[in-house]
Amino acid sequence: MSTTELDAALSQAYEAGFVTDIETETLPPGLDEQVIEYISAKKNEPEFLRQWRLDAFRRWQTMKEPHWAHVRYEPIDYQGLIYYAAPKRRSETEIDPKLLETYEKLGVPVHERAALAGVAVDAVFDSVSVLTTFKDKLSEAGVIFCPISEAVQKYPELVQKYLGSVVPPGDNFFAALNSAVFSDGSFVYIPKGVRCPLELSTYFRINTARTGQFERTLIIADEGSYVSYLEGCTAPMRDEHQLHAAVVELIALEGAEIRYSTVQNWYPGDEEGRGGVYNFVTKRGLCAGRGAKISWTQVETGSAITWKYPSVILKGDDSVGEFYSVALTRGRQQADTGTKMIHLGRNTRSTIVSKGIAAGHSQNAYRGLVRINPGASGARNYTQCDSLLIGPHCGAHTFPYIESRNPRAIVEHEASTSRVSEEQLFYCRQRGIDPERAVALIVGGFCKDVFQKLPLEFAVEAGKLLEVSLEGSVG
Amino acid sequence: MMLTIRNLTVAVEGRRILDGLDLDIAAGEVHALMGPNGAGKSTLANVLAGREGYEVLEGKALLDDQDLLTMEPEARAQAGLFLSFQHPVEIPGVSNLQFLRTALDCLRKARGEAPLDSAALLRAAREAAQVLGLPADFLKRGVNEGFSGGEKKRNEILQMLLLEPRFVILDEPDSGLDVDALKLVAAGVNRLRRPDRAFLIITHYPRILEYVRPDRVHVLHGGRIARSGAAELAHQIEAGGYAAVLEGSVA
Numbered sequence A: 001m002s003t004t005e006l007d008a009a010l011s012q013a014y015e016a017g018f019v020t021d022i023e024t025e026t027l028p029p030g031l032d033e034q035v036i037e038y039i040s041a042k043k044n045e046p047e048f049l050r051q052w053r054l055d056a057f058r059r060w061q062t063m064k065e066p067h068w069a070h071v072r073y074e075p076i077d078y079q080g081l082i083y084y085a086a087p088k089r090r091s092e093t094e095i096d097p098k099l100l101e102t103y104e105k106l107g108v109p110v111h112e113r114a115a116l117a118g119v120a121v122d123a124v125f126d127s128v129s130v131l132t133t134f135k136d137k138l139s140e141a142g143v144i145f146c147p148i149s150e151a152v153q154k155y156p157e158l159v160q161k162y163l164g165s166v167v168p169p170g171d172n173f174f175a176a177l178n179s180a181v182f183s184d185g186s187f188v189y190i191p192k193g194v195r196c197p198l199e200l201s202t203y204f205r206i207n208t209a210r211t212g213q214f215e216r217t218l219i220i221a222d223e224g225s226y227v228s229y230l231e232g233c234t235a236p237m238r239d240e241h242q243l244h245a246a247v248v249e250l251i252a253l254e255g256a257e258i259r260y261s262t263v264q265n266w267y268p269g270d271e272e273g274r275g276g277v278y279n280f281v282t283k284r285g286l287c288a289g290r291g292a293k294i295s296w297t298q299v300e301t302g303s304a305i306t307w308k309y310p311s312v313i314l315k316g317d318d319s320v321g322e323f324y325s326v327a328l329t330r331g332r333q334q335a336d337t338g339t340k341m342i343h344l345g346r347n348t349r350s351t352i353v354s355k356g357i358a359a360g361h362s363q364n365a366y367r368g369l370v371r372i373n374p375g376a377s378g379a380r381n382y383t384q385c386d387s388l389l390i391g392p393h394c395g396a397h398t399f400p401y402i403e404s405r406n407p408r409a410i411v412e413h414e415a416s417t418s419r420v421s422e423e424q425l426f427y428c429r430q431r432g433i434d435p436e437r438a439v440a441l442i443v444g445g446f447c448k449d450v451f452q453k454l455p456l457e458f459a460v461e462a463g464k465l466l467e468v469s470l471e472g473s474v475g
Numbered sequence B: 001m002m003l004t005i006r007n008l009t010v011a012v013e014g015r016r017i018l019d020g021l022d023l024d025i026a027a028g029e030v031h032a033l034m035g036p037n038g039a040g041k042s043t044l045a046n047v048l049a050g051r052e053g054y055e056v057l058e059g060k061a062l063l064d065d066q067d068l069l070t071m072e073p074e075a076r077a078q079a080g081l082f083l084s085f086q087h088p089v090e091i092p093g094v095s096n097l098q099f100l101r102t103a104l105d106c107l108r109k110a111r112g113e114a115p116l117d118s119a120a121l122l123r124a125a126r127e128a129a130q131v132l133g134l135p136a137d138f139l140k141r142g143v144n145e146g147f148s149g150g151e152k153k154r155n156e157i158l159q160m161l162l163l164e165p166r167f168v169i170l171d172e173p174d175s176g177l178d179v180d181a182l183k184l185v186a187a188g189v190n191r192l193r194r195p196d197r198a199f200l201i202i203t204h205y206p207r208i209l210e211y212v213r214p215d216r217v218h219v220l221h222g223g224r225i226a227r228s229g230a231a232e233l234a235h236q237i238e239a240g241g242y243a244a245v246l247e248g249s250v251a
């Protein structure tokens, strides 16, 4: 198959690109202390949080946007963005049917009787959470799963204790911005010894034009508990870029396990690189106690630019960190993604499996840091980084950083780069398989190790998403 | 005629490999194609299947009355053409079963049929694996991933059995096989022999032709069929080399 045919096979319509026509309450574009005061007042926040936001904002004003990643983009006009947009509520209890419709169209199970009965959903639309399902069933188990704005009201002591404890407000430029203006997101608390009875998931949707989305997710797994959490993301097709700067903090106490999966399908922009979401996200987990485990799994197919490094701080002895990633870029997409595994405790273990797929004119980079501190005796890391190239105009890059300060730690790194070969495609086509399906099949095989780590329902979804992302018309 | 090739002239990187080749194969027949290394046997197979990189300068190839050379590779497969590759490629991470299901879905869709249900496919695949002496977990392994040479060849036959093509080209299905595997491969081919199906077997050895009796044997030389004969021709080649059988031919 020729390059042009391949390109055609890879260019496809973005299925989540529609706009919901709904009345919203928005602030005018621009960012100053008044905007922060407005957001904080709007949410009726306690004083500690108001002050926390203002401190973060002052920090942010002294910081510079980072430019070390292997991505290129036009300067962002932070004063041209809208920092708060919320669909107008028709009443205290009723949800606008247009919102329900939106999520249904996107295949998100917002009805409790939905087929995915094992999944509780928190749906975030622009700056606010619009509904959360299965709250009753969860609270029976003692699990808290609610919008973070609600948690601030109901569980202020938990929020104050943990918010910013893993990603401090001054951590980086985008984290500081998020800390100043974050509007909503999900909050999860799993009590001691509880195995969360449902998969938890948050579904993020940017709708309003020129709106930045700054959600904040905080998950705390108390001693010996377990939770599996999934987030999904989409946005309409728009000609201008949209900024998404989220912060996710995970805290796993002694013996607790958190599995965090992401299926990220923000609008990637068109073939020429017009529009698309800038996805600048800080995600970090802390294995605070002995034997804690945090596992990040991500399938990244969307966004014009992805800049994210879900990381784990392995503080507790015998704690475990995992990162399984599939990042697919096509068209003019750019991704610079990877992880950091910071080994502090003894006998801590981490595993990194990264699968980067680049097609079209896209650029796909893995950037990962494995740091073993002097005290981390017996620490082990295994890293496997594979890149798959489709066509001649894309690029794959690997930037592994290893800092081992303990001679008794074991760090292994394997990397490979391969191409979808003409031979493989011809072999599939000779068996009657059309080129798009052939490419999807080959790419799916390449990603198998990561898909196996997703919760079953979502593994199927991710496979389909990949197939849709690769589908198109072939001449 | 099932397959009709007329005056097929093909160049690779500017060099003529096939030069005015004619060949007819009727439904129900098995033909063998022999010829020295580099004669162009695999080139013929690849051109018929639609592989890129070959320049067809002249001639045509019809499967029934469909003009093969104008069709996409998958359309040729959907028309019933199957090529068992001389060197099957690996597709890591894609299980044999998943590959078979995808291929069958595509072939059935092209024929306007509903997808085969998973249980029926699994049953058929297990049975075919057994016929070919392949272990049960074989279906779960990645397509040709880490397979031995002989396993790869048997896997091609396994696919052939399940996809049930109408016209089959086997490019050296026997090379690298031990005698037991050879018998299993031959048995697989014989299982599919039917009055409305035809085979072209490319080989260097008469041995496989002991198990799958050909109706005709052809020798490719100088870019065309330089000599044709009955099954005995394979033995003459084995005994005296190509020089003996090609003496006085037009090459």
Ligand SMILES: Nc1ncnc2c1ncn2[C@@H]1O[C@H](COP(=O)(O)OP(=O)(O)OP(=O)(O)O)[C@@H](O)[C@H]1O
Residues within 6 Å of the ligand: B012, B013, B017, B035, B036, B037, B038, B039, B040, B041, B042, B043, B044, B053, B086
């Ligand atoms: N892609 C290619 N690029 C360059 N030369 C090629 C290519 N494909 C085939 N050839 C050349 O064409 C000629 C015929 O090759 P082909 O593979 O068809 O021979 P064959 O009869 O199948 O040989 P063997 O019995 O060794 O399999 C050889 O000289 C080969 O080097």
Ligand SMILES: [Mg+2]
Residues within 6 Å of the ligand: B041, B042, B043, B086, B171
């Ligand atoms: Mg050959």
